[in-house]
Each structure stands twice: as structure tokens, then as C-alpha cells.
Amino acid sequence: MSSDDLALPPGFQIGAATAAYQIEGAVAEGGRTPSTWDEFAARPGTILDGSDGSVATDHYHRFREDVALMRELGLDVYRFSISWTRLVRPDGTPNPEGVAFYDALIDELLGAGIRPMATLFHWDTPLELERRGGWRRRATAKRFAEFARIAGEAFGDRVDAWVTINEACTVTLEGYGLDVHAPGLASELAIPIVARNLLLAHGLAVQALREVPVAGRIGITNVHTVSVPATDSPRDAAYAELFDFLHNRLYADPVLLGRNPTPPRGVGPLGAALGILSRSSARDRALMAQPLDFYGLNYYFPSRIAAGPPRPGTGNPDGVSEAMDRAPFHLQDWPEFEQTGFGWPIAPEYLGVVLEN
Numbered sequence: 001m002s003s004d005d006l007a008l009p010p011g012f013q014i015g016a017a018t019a020a021y022q023i024e025g026a027v028a029e030g031g032r033t034p035s036t037w038d039e040f041a042a043r044p045g046t047i048l049d050g051s052d053g054s055v056a057t058d059h060y061h062r063f064r065e066d067v068a069l070m071r072e073l074g075l076d077v078y079r080f081s082i083s084w085t086r087l088v089r090p091d092g093t094p095n096p097e098g099v100a101f102y103d104a105l106i107d108e109l110l111g112a113g114i115r116p117m118a119t120l121f122h123w124d125t126p127l128e129l130e131r132r133g134g135w136r137r138r139a140t141a142k143r144f145a146e147f148a149r150i151a152g153e154a155f156g157d158r159v160d161a162w163v164t165i166n167e168a169c170t171v172t173l174e175g176y177g178l179d180v181h182a183p184g185l186a187s188e189l190a191i192p193i194v195a196r197n198l199l200l201a202h203g204l205a206v207q208a209l210r211e212v213p214v215a216g217r218i219g220i221t222n223v224h225t226v227s228v229p230a231t232d233s234p235r236d237a238a239y240a241e242l243f244d245f246l247h248n249r250l251y252a253d254p255v256l257l258g259r260n261p262t263p264p265r266g267v268g269p270l271g272a273a274l275g276i277l278s279r280s281s282a283r284d285r286a287l288m289a290q291p292l293d294f295y296g297l298n299y300y301f302p303s304r305i306a307a308g309p310p311r312p313g314t315g316n317p318d319g320v321s322e323a324m325d326r327a328p329f330h331l332q333d334w335p336e337f338e339q340t341g342f343g344w345p346i347a348p349e350y351l352g353v354v355l356e357n
Helices: 036-042 059-073 096-111 138-155 168-177 188-211 234-249 252-257 268-279 282-288 349-356
Strands: 015-017 077-081 115-121 161-166 217-224 227-229 294-299 303-307 329-332
Touching: 015 115, 059 096, 077 161, 096 115, 096 138, 115 138, 138 188, 161 188, 161 294, 168 188, 168 217, 168 234, 188 217, 188 252, 188 268, 188 282, 217 234, 217 252, 227 234, 234 252, 234 268, 234 303, 234 329, 252 282, 252 294, 294 349
Parallel strands: 015 077, 077 115, 115 161, 161 217, 217 294, 227 303
Antiparallel strands: 303 329
């Protein structure tokens, strides 16, 4: 292999990405109020080793050291998320201390020659909103747009790119359907309602950012996977189609194609419940399909789907819960691939398949 084979194409950017709850810590400092992840992590037995985000990597206090490390690594871009509960008070007004923190972080990045990329929602819904129904209520989408406007007005002159929502699929399935992420609900019937409201929130946030207007590009990011049946049985094929719908069609079709996704048939109550998405109004469809500057795709591994619940206590790569033990299908292993520390199959060759599909 020659050095030319290893050369990156012109314009290729190397970056790193984080989420506020994963790194910031300082959960009770600077006017930050509780999020769903604070409450979820505090429930006994939720996190295997009892850890939480109260300190994390202490980025709130050590962000300058972190940016220095990024510069040393030679990063071009840093994607971070803005904590909704740090930037906005419960009454909907900006929190000055939160604004000051992100102001300082963005300026530090720019001073290091690193382009800031801001994610507005990386799953940390304000707890006071969740107690009123969270993403099961359309009103939460409007509150999210207000948050987006505040962020855009504060940082829109310096942020290079905006992600409205990170992996809406994950918060929908893992947070509301399977009880392994915050807010820790186990209601498959909530999935289509949450999906609709997240899609509306995305559209409203795009509108708010453009109205500010922000200088940076605007887009959304979701997780996609290749979904293949574990065997040639019709049931495995049906649930592989359902998993493909949930991961690859549920959000991408409304956002990129402006059309209602059509759920598969013959997969029980969830398939029937997903029919609510096919009844979205023309006005809502137009809102969900706001013109974008980019669409971010997160790929981790391919998914091998088998009908029937998993072996009790095995869950999926994201965790274990009673709801998952009752799920009508499960992910099977890929013994032909090596695994990450998370137990995820290492299969980069499937990235091209995801992009083609």
C-alpha cells in the first residue's frame, strides 16, 4: 500500500463528537436544571455500576484543557451538544450562566482553529417537560423550537453547523419503547406519537434557526443500519422489515422525501399503531420536510433480526430491560465479526450498503 492510498481526499474533515450529559458534569451548577437523564440515572438499578453524569469528565470546568487536546489531535471539527436545561430556564428565558459557558467554549474552539458543530437535542429533555408528557405531547415540539431560537440568537454568528436532533430513532425506541434510555418508558404505542412530535420539533427548529438567521449550515442526524433476517423464515423477514422501517424509514422518509412512511403489515400491535404516521396532514409533512443543508448518518453495525423475544436478561447492545425481554423480535450476534468493547460487531463493509439503501 502506497502513501497515496492512505491520503484523505480534499475537503475531508476529521472531528470528534460528544453529548452534554456524557461529559459536562456540574449538573447542579451554573443555573442548570434537571433533565430526564438525571432522573433516569438516579433510579436504583438503572445503571449497572451506579454511575451518573454528575461529574462525568468534568468538561464544564475543564473545557479549555479538552480543546487543547483536540488541537493537539489535529481535529478540524468538534460536534458538541447544547444542554437544553443549561441554556434555558424552566420559564423559557435564557440562562445567562449557560450562555456564558457555551460562548466561552465556542470562542475557545475558534481560537484553536476548530469549527464548532452544535447539536440541539442529544436526548436530555428538561425533566419538568417530561413530567407533563415529554415527547408524547405536541407542545414539547414548540418548546424545543423556542430553545433552538435562543441558541441561534446566542451563537448563530459563530457555529459552523447545526444538528437539530441526534438519533431521534434511538430516543424513540430505547427511551419510550424499551425502557433502556431516559425517560425510561416501556410503551410501544407511544413510539409513533413520539416519532411524530420529534419530526415536528425538527421542522420547527429549522424554521427558528433560519428566522434568526444563523450563519451556519442546518441539518439533522440519525442512526441507520442494515437490517437482515436471521433466517429465511417469513417471521424473521417480517420483523427485519419492521426494524428497517423503524431505523431507516421512520425519520428519513418524512425529512428527505416529504412523504409519510408506510409501516409493514403483519407485525402485531406496533405495526398497527405505526399507521398513525400515515395520517399526518399535508401541513405537518411540509413542516417535517424543511430544506436542509446536510443529513448526518450515524452507522455503528448491521442488524441481524430474529422473531421472538431475546433470551431473558440478554437485551440488546444498548441494555437490558423487562420491556426488551417481552419484545416480539431481537438482534442476533454476528459471530463472523470481531466485537467492540460494547459487544458491537465491527463491520465497516456494511457502511456502503447503508448508504446505498
